[in-house]
Amino acid sequence: MKLLKDKILNEGKVRKGNILKVDCFLNHQMDIKFLNEVGKEFKNRFKDEKVDKILTIEASGIAIAGITSQYFDYIPVVFAKKTESLNLDKEVFESSVHSFTKKKDYKVRVGKEFLKKGERILIIDDFLAKGCATKGMIDLVQQSGANVVGVGIVIEKGFQEGRQVLEDMGIRVESLAIIEKLEEGKVYLK
């Protein structure tokens, strides 16, 4: 997706440790017109699939998934929660995820009423690196008896194993931009 590649090259910043920051348009401040183009492109990639619902994870997947739903005839969006809420019902699907960014494990949860057997679920997220969060979401879907149609990712870190892990599970992965490497403060896109 050319618009996304241009935005990564023009607005992304590489911080020390070769961490790509795109928080000026994707995951802290959000460019909503741009997210509409992302949504259109996800629809284009998955146009041959019947999709009943979009699943994402808080927090940075939420706006992307919400805007994307508009291009899938406004299907419901569910976001997996990372924190235990006193208001969340006890009846939840739960999975454990390791965060390399935060160096700890955390639980992800979805209320059982929001994932139903036989539903066709599109998983959407901002980043794919090692695939931990995505695997957690796939686990939630599988616990419910619903089916994963595919995974739509805005930015894939192509130098990490996430895609391989998911494809080995038989999951279709569509990324709108793939980073080949981050080196000496520069981004190299595939």
Add this chain to the structure above:
Amino acid sequence: MKLLKDKILNEGKVRKGNILKVDCFLNHQMDIKFLNEVGKEFKNRFKDEKVDKILTIEASGIAIAGITSQYFDYIPVVFAKKTESLNLDKEVFESSVHSFTKKKDYKVRVGKEFLKKGERILIIDDFLAKGCATKGMIDLVQQSGANVVGVGIVIEKGFQEGRQVLEDMGIRVESLAIIEKLEEGKVYLK
């Protein structure tokens, strides 16, 4: 907003302790067509105001704010972060918020580059109860030298003091539905 009131009465559930749950359309599963009506209504309420940016807070404000931006000519949306991220720059505005739901204090943060002196900020959130999270966001805006145009809330708990607290600070509050009371498992709307 009639559509919202109908949804609260038809789809909302009152749990023990008189807690209103609207997680089937607002803050866990999200009805995106409905959120578009919410966005239109916020635009209608604030149509006479120049707004440069929308500020919300993770997680449940994000989709509402993102969809709402589409009715404000796609202005940028910034969400305040509740968790410390290794990827978040050190240069942040920070405020402390008490959560009565989670019975603890937490920090909210926005990168300094995303709130600028003189900007006109509309704050959007799903709920207003005691006003703690909203006050935290107002504090972030004021630290930056930007101005709060107003606060747009989907559901206000009219029996708690949030509105009074904000209006005493001179802040305009627009709520799309106001709950008068929750009693014996029933919702009474104003």
